[in-house]
Amino acid sequence: MGRAFKANPLSLSLPDPAFESWLRDSGYLEILDTNSAALAVTPSTSATTTTSTIIHSLFHYLWAFFSLLTVNPFAKLTTDDFSARSPSWTREFLGFAGSYSFPSSPDTLKLRVQENVKRYARNYATLFILFFACSLYQMPLALLGLIISLAIWDLFKFCSDNWKFDGYPVFRQVLVRIVQCAAVIILIYLNVQMALFCALSVSYAVMILHAAFRKLAPQKQPSRGR
Structure with a gap:
């Protein structure tokens, strides 16, 4: 016999913008990037590699790449981002080899671009002056x-x-x-x-390509007084 489950009245259903805002304020926004990448990799590792799968993956990545044309990288940028502390060029801005990956979906690409432009605004401004x-x-x-x-x-x-x-x-x-x-x-x-x-x-x-391929790094949490 099937068993019916009642909804838990204590459970919360957060809309995506509110959940993303909470993750950003808590310093865990990279969780969305990691989870979306894991979901994109799981089907390809479990299924048999065929020509149709390769073509589907190719069009998937092409669609994610061409969605750069529809992304507004300055949507979440504010003037306060230019007055904040400049991130380190080596560890934070450039990172390491594992700090880069192809965005798994247009939503992941949009999240990366807007968040990275906000985080590394001072670095991108310095690059513009240099160029x-x-x-x-x-x-x-x-x-x-x-x-x-x-x-x-x-x-x-x-x-x-x-x-x-x-x-x-x-x-x-x-x-x-x-x-x-x-x-x-x-x-x-x-x-x-x-x-x-x-x-x-x-x-x-340079800004668009770096922001799109750079994974969201964990943000440092400010120390709280006891």
């Missing part, structure tokens, strides 16, 4: 244009402080617009926007 400096090094005219633009703004600030432009708000506003136009013309004419575009493209690609 931008390298782009300017390869484009000396762009570097010259950036230096001229900064010099123009410093000259304007020096003249404004010494000649008290604050007492003439209309005149000061006109000068600000003139300096802005001059700076934009110089930056465009000397291809500074090309160096900026190259740095943005390379740093964004």
